Amino acid sequence: MGDTQTSQRSDDAPLSTSKDDRREQVRAALVDPKGDTLVGKTVTINRPRAELYAFWRDFTNLPQFMENVVSVEPVGEGRTHWTVKAPAGKTVEWTSAVTEDQPDQSIAWASEEGADVANSGRVEFRDAPGGRGTWVSVTILYDPPGGVIGKVIAKMFQREPAIQARRDLRRFKQLMETGEIATSAFTRQQHEEEM
Amino acid sequence: MRALTWHGKHDVRVDSVPDPEIINPRDAIIRITSTAICGSDLHLYDGYIPSMKAGDILGHEFMGEVVETGAGSTLKKGMRVVVPFTISCGSCFHCSKHQYSACDNELPADNQDIAQPIYGQPMAGLFGYSHMTGGYAGGQAEYVRVPFSDVGPIVIPDGVDDDKVLFLSDILPTGWMAAENAQIEPGDTVAVWGCGPVGLFAVQSAFLMGAERVIAIDHFPHRLELAARFGAETINYEQTKTYDALMEMTGGIGPDACIDAVGLEAHGFFADNVWDQIKVSTFLGTDRAHSIRQAIVACRKGGRISMPAVYGGFVDKFPLGALMEKGLTLKTGQTHVQHYLPALLNAVMEDKIDTTFLISHRMPLEDAAEGYRLFHDHQNEVTKVVLKPGMDRSPNEESRHGIQ
Ligand SMILES: NC(=O)c1ccc[n+]([C@@H]2O[C@H](COP(=O)([O-])OP(=O)(O)OC[C@H]3O[C@@H](n4cnc5c(N)ncnc54)[C@H](O)[C@@H]3O)[C@@H](O)[C@H]2O)c1
Ligand SMILES: [Zn+2]
Ligand SMILES: [Zn+2]
Numbered sequence: 049m050g051d052t053q054t055s056q057r058s059d060d061a062p063l064s065t066s067k068d069d070r071r072e073q074v075r076a077a078l079v080d081p082k083g084d085t086l087v088g089k090t091v092t093i094n095r096p097r098a099e100l101y102a103f104w105r106d107f108t109n110l111p112q113f114m115e116n117v118v119s120v121e122p123v124g125e126g127r128t129h130w131t132v133k134a135p136a137g138k139t140v141e142w143t144s145a146v147t148e149d150q151p152d153q154s155i156a157w158a159s160e161e162g163a164d165v166a167n168s169g170r171v172e173f174r175d176a177p178g179g180r181g182t183w184v185s186v187t188i189l190y191d192p193p194g195g196v197i198g199k200v201i202a203k204m205f206q207r208e209p210a211i212q213a214r215r216d217l218r219r220f221k222q223l224m225e226t227g228e229i230a231t232s233a234f235t236r237q238q239h240e241e242e243m
Numbered sequence: 244m245r246a247l248t249w250h251g252k253h254d255v256r257v258d259s260v261p262d263p264e265i266i267n268p269r270d271a272i273i274r275i276t277s278t279a280i281c282g283s284d285l286h287l288y289d290g291y292i293p294s295m296k297a298g299d300i301l302g303h304e305f306m307g308e309v310v311e312t313g314a315g316s317t318l319k320k321g322m323r324v325v326v327p328f329t330i331s332c333g334s335c336f337h338c339s340k341h342q343y344s345a346c347d348n349e350l351p352a353d354n355q356d357i358a359q360p361i362y363g364q365p366m367a368g369l370f371g372y373s374h375m376t377g378g379y380a381g382g383q384a385e386y387v388r389v390p391f392s393d394v395g396p397i398v399i400p401d402g403v404d405d406d407k408v409l410f411l412s413d414i415l416p417t418g419w420m421a422a423e424n425a426q427i428e429p430g431d432t433v434a435v436w437g438c439g440p441v442g443l444f445a446v447q448s449a450f451l452m453g454a455e456r457v458i459a460i461d462h463f464p465h466r467l468e469l470a471a472r473f474g475a476e477t478i479n480y481e482q483t484k485t486y487d488a489l490m491e492m493t494g495g496i497g498p499d500a501c502i503d504a505v506g507l508e509a510h511g512f513f514a515d516n517v518w519d520q521i522k523v524s525t526f527l528g529t530d531r532a533h534s535i536r537q538a539i540v541a542c543r544k545g546g547r548i549s550m551p552a553v554y555g556g557f558v559d560k561f562p563l564g565a566l567m568e569k570g571l572t573l574k575t576g577q578t579h580v581q582h583y584l585p586a587l588l589n590a591v592m593e594d595k596i597d598t599t600f601l602i603s604h605r606m607p608l609e610d611a612a613e614g615y616r617l618f619h620d621h622q623n624e625v626t627k628v629v630l631k632p633g634m635d636r637s638p639n640e641e642s643r644h645g646i647q
Contacts, residue, residue: 094336211356214356216352218352219352222352225334227315228315229352230351230352230368230377231266231267232377232380234261234263234266234379235261235263235264236266
């Protein structure tokens with residue numbers, strides 16, 4: 049790496065952990081990026097790469113661990129229609145298309161024209177060092193509903209995408225490693241109210 | 244069902260609450276036959292542990308009979324089991340290394356956010372011990388929901404009394420791991436701060452692991468007597484200067500290993516304690532850490548510190564220099580209970596470790612609030628309170644307990 053590179057990148061840390069704004073570089077790494085706010089997160093899951101890829105690739109599985117995703121319906125040609133909880137009891141919807149698909153390695157998607165919240169994302173599956181299973185890294189770009197105000201409101205409702213993504217990834221890990229999602233509810237009614 | 248619930252500092256009550264139900268496939272429901280009040284519960288009782296909510300059901304030392312199982316449980320109805328206080332999934336990286344109390348998956352995803360900013364990673368999931376540890380309902384109740392019941396609970400053979408095996412749930416493996424973390428070598432002198440249940444099991448374990456001498460430190464004569472019964476020499480820190488005595492009793496070298504079995508509520512009129520207490524009471528929030536400071540300073544050069552004692556936050560005046568300059572090793576952690584259960588159950592069945600000596604009080608669950616008060620106010624006489632949901636309430640409670 050020559051000196052010319054250092055202004056861009058002088059270490060090996062992921063772009064999402066940079067102190068500076070690295071959105072442009074993240075966008076450049078995505079096919080057809082949508083949205084401007086960046087969320088990035090990695091989690092280690094003690095399962096083989098192929099199994100995790102296959103589970104994620106069937107987008108209709110995602111509501112099992114993505115708490116605010118109400119449903120993902122296939123609408124043909126590899127496209128899916130998403131219904132997602134929004135603050136104040138509302139929902140937002142969009143149709144997504146797969147923009148990258150490398151079996152057992154990565155999947156990327158982007159919302160189509162007319163989305164309530166323009167967004168795009170990418171999930172990457174890499175072998176974790178030391179035989180610890182798989183590193184799952186998710187990058188999400190989105191346009192917060194109603195701009196900054198929308199983000200503030202979303203935060204109040206704890207559905208701020210950064211928090212949501214972090215918690216969703218933990219649930220994905222729980223589901224894949226243990227076959228269930230941890231809850232401290234002790235009656236079924238309590239459990240339903242949590243959902 | 245009936246259950247002991249937390250409502251605030253020094254306010255616990257036996258209330259009627261809904262019965263627990265199977266929610267996840269690996270769950271089991273246990274009907275509690277015996278459940279103990281722990282020294283750690285007193286930290287909740289005294290209001291030291293954050294993220295408690297009114298109505299939380301306490302209790303993390305319990306056993307009972309399996310009454311219902313989910314499709315993924317390996318338990319069968321009617322089995323008698325002791326349940327570890329730590330909840331562990333058995334399938335994550337940490338569980339595969341038998342670091343069960345560091346399990347990744349037992350904490351609900353949202354609760355993981357509570358401790359992460361302070362500790363860097365989420366905490367262990369525990370029964371009945373605040374929302375930071377998962378918000379799981381505890382076992383000071385008639386029934387409890389046990390997640391991952393195929394990994395945690397150990398089945399107890401018929402004919403073995405509850406009282407003999409109940410402490411496998413926490414304090415016996417905790418005392419054992421405390422001694423293991425002290426990496427005892429033949430000829431060693433081991434000093435143990437605190438002769439509560441954890442300290443007393445650490446004393447027994449240290450001898451079993453080959454310690455030549457154990458020196459036990461407390462200020463309650465009865466608790467020191469129990470330690471002496473297992474062969475320990477004793478120091479009453481109210482009458483004796485602990486550091487000076489330890490130096491004299493080890494020919495000026497200091498103990499080879501020091502075990503802190505006291506924790507964030509260390510008692511005593513020591514300058515550092517007073518300072519800690521002022522900070523705690525003015526919400527500057529540092530732990531009262533007298534015993535761990537003293538253990539580090541007293542320990543011989545190149546020695547080992549084992550700290551089963553619970554600390555929650557930050558500590559002032561921590562003798563980091565002594566730790567470094569003397570080249571000490573410090574090992575600690577919530578107990579990896581599941582790792583120790585099979586071997587310890589055998590040791591108890593073969594009478595290598597005495598467990599029942601500890602129980603000073605048996606009471607019905609209905610009297611649990613009284614049990615807390617007794618344990619809190621009379622630590623000399625009250626070494627362990629075991630609650631029995633099935634037990635009849637006697638009309639003259641007080642006289643049976645012998646102290647008011
Ligand atoms: N690591 C774990 O997984 C785990 C599990 C259970 C308990 N614990 C912790 O272990 C500790 C002990 O538990 P316990 O049930 O035996 O508690 P306990 O309260 O019954 O015993 C503590 C003893 O320490 C004595 N003590 C107080 N100040 C002292 C001092 N300055 N010097 C020497 N002794 C002093 C008290 O008199 C008391 O006898 C607590 O902090 C508890 O939270 C940890
Ligand atoms: Zn305990
Ligand atoms: Zn685990």
